[in-house]
Amino acid sequence: MRWPEDADGWPLTRFSRLILHRPHRWHVQEAGQGPTLLLLHGAGGATHSWRGLFPLLAAHFHVIAVDLPGHGFTQTGARQRSGLEHISADLASLIAAEGWRPAGLVGHSAGGAIALDLASRLDAPGLRIVTLNAALSNFEGVSGWLFPKLAKLLAMTPFTADLFAATASSTANVTRLIEGTGSTLAAEDIALYRRLVSDRAHVDGTLAMMSQWSLDGLMARLDQITQPVLLITADGDRAVPPDVSARAAAHMPDARLHALPHLGHLMHEEDPQAIADLITAFVPH
Numbered sequence: 001m002r003w004p005e006d007a008d009g010w011p012l013t014r015f016s017r018l019i020l021h022r023p024h025r026w027h028v029q030e031a032g033q034g035p036t037l038l039l040l041h042g043a044g045g046a047t048h049s050w051r052g053l054f055p056l057l058a059a060h061f062h063v064i065a066v067d068l069p070g071h072g073f074t075q076t077g078a079r080q081r082s083g084l085e086h087i088s089a090d091l092a093s094l095i096a097a098e099g100w101r102p103a104g105l106v107g108h109s110a111g112g113a114i115a116l117d118l119a120s121r122l123d124a125p126g127l128r129i130v131t132l133n134a135a136l137s138n139f140e141g142v143s144g145w146l147f148p149k150l151a152k153l154l155a156m157t158p159f160t161a162d163l164f165a166a167t168a169s170s171t172a173n174v175t176r177l178i179e180g181t182g183s184t185l186a187a188e189d190i191a192l193y194r195r196l197v198s199d200r201a202h203v204d205g206t207l208a209m210m211s212q213w214s215l216d217g218l219m220a221r222l223d224q225i226t227q228p229v230l231l232i233t234a235d236g237d238r239a240v241p242p243d244v245s246a247r248a249a250a251h252m253p254d255a256r257l258h259a260l261p262h263l264g265h266l267m268h269e270e271d272p273q274a275i276a277d278l279i280t281a282f283v284p285h
Contacts, residue, residue, distance in 0.1 A: 001199045003027060003073045011051035011192070018073070021094045023081060027073035029065045032058030035103035035285050038095070039065040040118075042109030042135065043213075044206045046072030048192045049108065052272030060285045064100065066091070068111075070205015072196070082205070083212035088114055092121035104283035108132040108268060109240060110213070112231075117218050119227055128283045129229045132275065133240050133265050136215065136248040170194075182238035182264025189269060222251035229255040230282045232275065234263040 007013050015029040029047050037057055041049045047065040057063045067074035069082055069090065076082070081090060091114070095102065102124050107115030112134025119129055174194045178185055185193075196202050231249050233242035242259060249255035258278060260267055268275045 001073050001195070001202060006195075006199070007073070010195075011048050012054060015054075016047075016073075019094065019098065021097050023076075023078035024069050024090060025075040025077065026094060027067040029054065030063070031055075032061050032063045034061045035283065036100050037061040037063050037104045037106060037279070037283065038100070038102045038115075039063065040091075040105065040107040040111030040114050041065075041068065041071070042107075042111045043068075043209050044071070044196070044202075045108070045111075046196060046202070048072070048196075049266070049269055051192075051269075053268050053275055056272055056276035057279060060280050061104070061283070066094075068114075068205075068209070070208055071202060074205075075201075076205060076208070079208050080212070082208040083214060084110075084113060084117055085217060086212070087209075088117040088121055091118055095122065102127060103285075104128045104130060104279070106130045106132070106279060107134065109135045109265065110209075112136065113215060113218055116222075116225055116229070119225060120221070126284070127227050129225075129227055130279055130282060131229065131231045131245065132268050133234055133237050133242075134231060134245055134248065135240050136219070137240075137244045173197075178266070180238060181266060182234070182236040183266035183270055184264070185266065185269060219248075222248060223253065225252050226254060228282075230258060230278065231255060232258050232260065232267070232278060234265065234267040235259055235261045236264045237267075239265040 003018060012029050015031045017028060019026045019028060039050050046067050050065045054063055054065060069087060070076040105115035105118060112131030113136055115129050119127055171194060174197055175190055178190060229252055231245040233245045246257060249257050263270050
């Protein structure tokens with residue numbers, strides 16, 4: 001999406017600013033005082049996914065939400081830097097340049113993997129990590145080979161993003177997509193996702209991330225993540241089963257699990273107060 005042309009009606013833009021830090025032009029939303037929390041959305045999402053949680057956390061923390069490269073209003077300057085390790089490295093560089101000293105990293109879905117990878121790149125004593133339905137497993141079997149190859153093929157094919165944006169962005173299709181994750185959102189929330197899915201640049205950024213995504217390095221280093229980690233799962237998540245977090249937690253020295261009933265993959269959008277309570281209890285402030 002283009003800033004500010006497409007920002008009308010976007011959540012929390014009064015807290016928005018753009019930061020030109022190579023290789024990307026980053027869109028961030030920043031508010032509150034106290035220890036710094038960095039919020040990292042998942043693949044295909046944007047800062048809008050924190051619209052309910054952000055103000056609750058800003059009552060206790062200095063909160064920064066970032067649009068990942070190619071997502072939302074962040075303009076990618078190096079499309080080949082859309083994989084996990086490149087995103088983490090570029091975020092670490094941005095954090096250092098801005099002088100942020102995170103006390104906590106909060107990541108949803110693929111953002112949870114980024115938070116875990118990013119932690120090792122930061123000089124942040126006392127850092128704590130919270131993941132929400134973290135996507136911490138590669139596809140299994142033939143899908144583990146086919147899906148990344150398919151995403152890479154689509155990402156390299158001209159007009160793919162335009163075609164997807166044109167055909168998949170109806171309200172009915174987006175509603176089915178959200179419901180398929182096990183979550184139920186209000187009509188105005190569905191409309192925000194429809195704006196994202198209908199935007200060619202955002203779809204292209206999502207495809208680039210999918211085509212370059214690999215968890216192999218991170219999964220091999222889980223036992224080296226010594227920071228306290230809280231992995232929050234939702235029993236109704238149809239996108240990332242809760243046992244994915246349970247298996248990952250078993251490999252980390254200081255990890256604990258917390259399961260929430262009656263919520264789906266987008267649990268922080270369905271019940272932001274419940275997530276805020278867990279985060280504020282886990283990250284000192």
